[in-house]
Amino acid sequence: MEIMTEVDGATINRYAKCIAASKRVRWDIDRDVIRGRSFDYSKKFLPDALSKVDALSFLGQDEKRLLSQVQGRTYANMFGLVERFIAAKVLEMSGPHRLGNQTALEALVRFSDEEIKHQELFRRIERMCAEGMPDGYTFLPEANSVASFVLAKSTWAVLALTCHIELFVLAHYRGSIDGDMNSSDLWKDVFLFHWREESQHAILDELEWQREDAKLSPEERDTAVNDLIELVAAVDGILQSQASADADYFAMICGRSLSMTEKDSVRSGLLAAYRWQYIISGVQEPRFSQVLSNMITGNQLSRIETAMAPIMS
Template sequence: METMIEEQSLETNRYAKCIAASRRVRWDIDRDVIRGRSFDFTKKFLPDALSKVDSLALVSPDERRLLSQIQGRTYANMFGLVERFIAAKVLDMSGPYRLGDQIALEALVRFSDEEIKHQELFRRIEQMCAQGMPAGYAFLPEANSVASYVLAKSTWAVLALTCHIELFVLAHYRGSIDGDTNSSELWKDVFLYHWREESQHAILDELEWQREDAKLSPDERDKAVDDLIELVGAIDGMLQTQAHADASYFSAICGRSLTMTEEDAVRNSLLAAYRWQYILSGVQEPRFSRALNSMITENQAARIAMAMAPIMM
């Protein structure tokens, strides 16, 4: 009994620390991030470590910058999409705390409020990109349809996916954006402020995921692993579709006719970059691997690895 009380006290303390951090880093879209600025289209939007455009030898430096800007626009739209289902799920997860642990409730309500703010930020960024880029860009996934598909899966799988997303946001900032000197200053601030709040969200994701895992029977967890595999497969299908659309947009606006070899290279480069940005950078994050592997069997880990193999090629 004493051990259980100590564990509950430790969890409550972690929720309280997230609340304190949320209050400390709280930011406003106009006052802190945009600050009356517009995008500098003479600069890249994503650093090379994320966009992977430096590995594409078939295009010029100006074309690499354009590809980076297209990827940045898709990055904004992707986060506007994923935060739709994250916000909905976090609100759902707060339900059991409404007449219980008020500290945990406040932490999750703050989490959902911040995710809704992030959706608004990325909608604003998409509008600003549209003002400075030629017509013809299309983000094909529909946020509500994707959210409905994701939220129909088991809570364990949705929380696993959410934790993966929050952690790769942190990895992107630490490994690619912090210290980058070649990208748009406004874009760097978007990443900075997004990272500041997602740092708390990742902690809450892990807490709620572990809490959910403790409720499951072995058979329920096995089905949840299948759900997670299906979610990753669906995301990869979405990335393939968007990579094709973005390659076509680039071909239409780059100012010259691309050969078939160049078109294929651009499309393959975009898909590799998107798989890195939205799947592999999270899967390879040690913190995510530790959390996942602490909950699953060797057989389940092998099934996940088999499903991931085509994506990692």
């Protein structure tokens, strides 16, 4: 009760608006998204602005399309991965609201229910890709192991990472996926419907992150900043491993023998694309940087920027 008595009417109204939007855009995987369709492999999955395949000038157009499909498969799996820990954290965050304001409670319960549905959507997408693409693809990170590592960090850091993820989801769809005319229609619909529910989630992330921040002492927040730096480093480690695995898979299925230099270029190109997709594009979102900078000191921001420098370069 005491937490919610500190929440003003405007904040509660933001929770209420998320509920209304959730009800309005609610969708079903089979009825609304897949609708009995399969992926069109004559088209790309990820648009060039996300896949960065044009940087690999030695690849032909068919090879670039195939590489975008490999990246797209990993893109879907990455969201299935992160939504495992996001759903668990949101359920945890709903706890203090149980005997408080029921508007906030309903908004967070809906959030967690939608994230569980998204996990199932991306499991379906992986099964469909496995049927339509050659054998040999491997998604390396294990969802429960990653979730256990993430959830062991401070709540502030987990919510910071979550808010970052939800915001780049919105940015990717609005800035690249929505207007792309060269991608599979079904693939675009998957991320259209995903975007519709993630739009509410980003608002709730921000509200809960700010609520958590208000509870921390300066010392606790400083420790949380260290946790966030460790989480970003862990994400980058996942990206490095998956970029290598995806490069090997592409080399195996592309239909010709790549030179060692070409293989290395594909690997480095994938890592650069993945760092852009899952780290840099979120960090550069004005909404994320504004919320973060309002919580931390200049020294803490400098520590984050120093840790990020090798990734950003």
